[in-house]
Amino acid sequence: xxxxxxxxxxxxxxxxxxxxxxxxxxxxxxxxxxxxxxxxxxxxxxxxxxxxxxxxxxxxxxxxxxxxxxxxxxxxxxxxxxxxxxxxxxxxxxxxxxxxxxxxxxxxxxxxxxxxxxxxxxxxxxxxxxxxxxxxxxxxxxxxxxxxxxxxxxxxxxxxxxxxxxxxxxxxxxxxxxxxxxxxxxxxxxxxxxxxxxxxxxxxxxxxxxxxxxxxxxxxxxxxxxxxxxxxxxxxxxxxxxxxxxxxxxxxxxxxxxxxxxxxxxxxxxxxxxxxxxxxxxxxxxxxxxxxxxxxxxxxxxxxxxxxxxxxxxxxxxxxxxxxxxxxxxxxxxxxxxxxxxxxxxxxx
Amino acid sequence: xxxxxxxxxxxxxxxxxxxxxxxxxxxxxxxxxxxxxxxxxxxxxxxxxxxxxxxxxxxxxxxxxxxxxxxxxxxxxxxxxxxxxxxxxxxxxxxxxxxxxxxxxxxxxxxxxxxxxxxxxxxxxxxxxxxxxxxxxxxxxxxxxxxxxxxxxxxxxxxxxxxxxxxxxxxxxxxxxxxxxxxxxxxxxxxxxxxxxxxxxxxxxxxxxxxxxxxxxxxxxxxxxxxxxxxxxxxxxxxxxxxxxxxxxxxxxxxxxxxxxxxxxxxxxxxxxxxxxxxxxxxxxxxxxxxxxxxxxxxxxxxxxxxxxxxxx
Numbered sequence: 197x198x199x200x201x202x203x204x205x206x207x208x209x210x211x212x213x214x215x216x217x218x219x220x221x222x223x224x225x226x227x228x229x230x231x232x233x234x235x236x237x238x239x240x241x242x243x244x245x246x247x248x249x250x251x252x253x254x255x256x257x258x259x260x261x262x263x264x265x266x267x268x269x270x271x272x273x274x275x276x277x278x279x280x281x282x283x284x285x286x287x288x289x290x291x292x293x294x295x296x297x298x299x300x301x302x303x304x305x306x307x308x309x310x311x312x313x314x315x316x317x318x319x320x321x322x323x324x325x326x327x328x329x330x331x332x333x334x335x336x337x338x339x340x341x342x343x344x345x346x347x348x349x350x351x352x353x354x355x356x357x358x359x360x361x362x363x364x365x366x367x368x369x370x371x372x373x374x375x376x377x378x379x380x381x382x383x384x385x386x387x388x389x390x391x392x393x394x395x396x397x398x399x400x401x402x403x404x405x406x407x408x409x410x411x412x413x414x415x416x417x418x419x420x421x422x423x424x425x426x427x428x429x430x431x432x433x434x435x436x437x438x439x440x441x442x443x444x445x446x447x448x449x450x451x452x453x454x455x456x457x458x459x460x461x462x463x464x465x466x467x468x469x470x471x472x473x474x475x476x477x478x479x480x481x482x483x484x485x486x487x488x489x490x491x492x493x494x495x496x497x498x499x500x501x502x503x504x505x506x507x508x509x510x511x512x513x514x515x516x517x518x519x520x521x522x523x524x525x526x527x528x529x530x531x532x533x534x535x536x537x538x539x540x541x542x543x544x545x
Numbered sequence: 546x547x548x549x550x551x552x553x554x555x556x557x558x559x560x561x562x563x564x565x566x567x568x569x570x571x572x573x574x575x576x577x578x579x580x581x582x583x584x585x586x587x588x589x590x591x592x593x594x595x596x597x598x599x600x601x602x603x604x605x606x607x608x609x610x611x612x613x614x615x616x617x618x619x620x621x622x623x624x625x626x627x628x629x630x631x632x633x634x635x636x637x638x639x640x641x642x643x644x645x646x647x648x649x650x651x652x653x654x655x656x657x658x659x660x661x662x663x664x665x666x667x668x669x670x671x672x673x674x675x676x677x678x679x680x681x682x683x684x685x686x687x688x689x690x691x692x693x694x695x696x697x698x699x700x701x702x703x704x705x706x707x708x709x710x711x712x713x714x715x716x717x718x719x720x721x722x723x724x725x726x727x728x729x730x731x732x733x734x735x736x737x738x739x740x741x742x743x744x745x746x747x748x749x750x751x752x753x754x755x756x757x758x759x760x761x762x763x764x765x766x767x768x769x770x771x772x773x774x775x776x777x778x779x780x781x782x783x784x785x786x787x788x789x790x791x792x793x794x795x796x797x798x799x800x801x802x803x804x805x806x807x808x809x810x811x812x813x814x815x816x817x818x819x820x821x822x823x824x825x826x827x828x829x830x831x832x833x834x835x836x837x838x839x840x841x842x843x844x845x846x847x848x849x850x851x852x853x854x855x856x857x858x
Binding site for chain 1 (some may be wrong): 547551554556560562564568569572591592593595599618619620621622623624627628629630638639640642648649651652653659664669679680681710712714716717718720721722723724726727746754755756757758759760761762763774
């Protein structure tokens with residue numbers, strides 16, 4: 197079967213600083229059960245399963261094979277994995293549905309950051325010749341980008357603090373968020389970024405179900421139709437990029453059709469307050485757009501799931517009628533190196 | 546629930562990487578205090594050099610020397626350096642566009658404090674005393690007031706070029722195995738082997754992982770299995786593993802413990818290697834203070850009938 201493809205269900209864990217008592221599959225499994233229950237589907241009804249995670253977070257090779265236990269792979273299933281945020285696994289699943297080989301897909305993602313130090317772990321994704329030997333941590337690289345924005349006059353420290361405050365205020369309505377409510381600006385982590393500009397470290401998981409055409413209509417009262425989906429990357433050398441801009445996010449948005457008509461909601465995967473400044477400009481989001489009503493990654497940032505959660509949150513707003521046309525964004529790599537943009541729409545009301 | 550188990554977990558690896566012509570020249574140049582950029586067809590000079598033009602994907606091979614002085618294009622003050630970073634005392638991360646280059650290089654700037662750093666300030670390379678042909682041959686940058694330095698001479702050739710680098714990495718974790726595996730490990734400490742039963746298919750998994758891989762549901766019902774079991778299949782190991790004090794040949798086997806629906810693997814001892822067989826009945830041998838059975842040995846019972854373990858092969 198063909199036809200448009202929609203996000204028909206979304207579930208996520210409560211994101212927490214640590215989940216010592218749970219293995220990854222124990223953390224993920226309730227989320228899988230919840231997302232299936234929302235549609236009434238069983239594992240055997242799912243045509244394609246795709247996941248996103250990173251072995252480096254847990255320090256264990258092939259850790260995703262263990263979490264596959266939570267899916268229930270009997271009778272045998274069609275399955276794939278990306279060593280990236282689950283948003284990119286969703287891209288793979290969407291492509292699979294576009295081929296017509298599958299009508300339904302389960303996409304899930306998880307990250308347990310608590311066993312290690314994400315600032316150090318993320319240095320291992322950098323170019324191994326010129327960058328990784330220097331161990332520039334994720335906050336340091338984001339801080340270089342923030343300073344470039346300050347120097348360019350694109351923002352100031354008060355505006356950055358306001359982004360953190362707005363995000364965590366929005367998160368008061370999000371029972372899954374890790375941090376909510378007022379937040380002090382905090383001390384510098386790496387100047388100019390303060391703790392209020394940086395994401396919390398935490399563990400969490402998320403899952404969505406995609407379905408095509410009439411199948412989607414049967415599974416969801418108001419499916420969140422994926423009108424476009426695209427992802428783009430920039431040169432890996434940070435010093436070759438204009439860090440105040442994100443041409444890759446802009447191009448992905450253009451290819452996804454984001455600029456054809458205004459969106460009312462944007463869920464942006466901006467782990468640092470300064471990155472929201474870059475994305476608002478690249479994605480041409482005006483003040484009339486509701487940005488990160490979930491609280492965004494500044495309120496909960498389970499690495500490898502935070503991007504998929506942006507798509508899930510945007511879709512859930514369409515499901516419940518709070519949005520008609522939403523943009524969801526996910527990123528990977530330092531300083532918004534890779535960017536994925538999805539445009540979601542509900543049927544006219 | 547018993548206490549959650551925790552243990553330090555260190556992942557450490559020296560990645561050995563070979564270098565292409567561009568990176569080989571750049572890193573050898575650092576050893577010789579020569580800074581090289583890659584010039585694109587459009588005339589841009591990329592430092593650090595890329596092997597392919599990020600704009601056109603053209604292969605780059607035109608290497609040109611650039612100066613050791615340059616300009617800070619952005620910076621960030623790092624008041625709490627982390628292990629492995631270029632300096633142990635507070636420093637500024639900087640992107641520096643070297644004189645003669647069009648792109649910027651990441652490094653550390655030795656400065657007394659954030660008030661001494663600004664975008665646009667002039668800096669120069671401070672070389673490491675001992676250089677090996679790695680990015681760390683640039684010890685850091687330091688403030689510099691003088692005119693642009695002259696690039697060091699470069700003939701296009703180096704003697705003894707570096708052909709590879711070793712990138713050591715170490716990440717420290719605190720591993721927690723979760724509820725199911727913690728329960729299993731607590732039981733092992735008492736020389737008991739405990740599995741979990743799937744509420745749906747009724748299979749007993751050892752060691753338990755918290756979920757039934759076939760049904761995708763939580764397994765919570767504890768079931769003590771063994772201690773005796775049956776060899777379902779085995780292999781003869783003829784190669785001595787480093788740091789393993791076991792004489793070869795020895796037998797490694799899958800063992801279906803009584804009451805379990807999944808076979809464990811373990812070493813077989815107490816019997817010549819060429820007399821181990823499918824169906825052999827075995828029991829664990831625990832050594833003082835060990836968290837796992839050291840090996841399994843024959844019980845002396847008659848062999849198990851094939852039909853009793855054929856589903857567990």
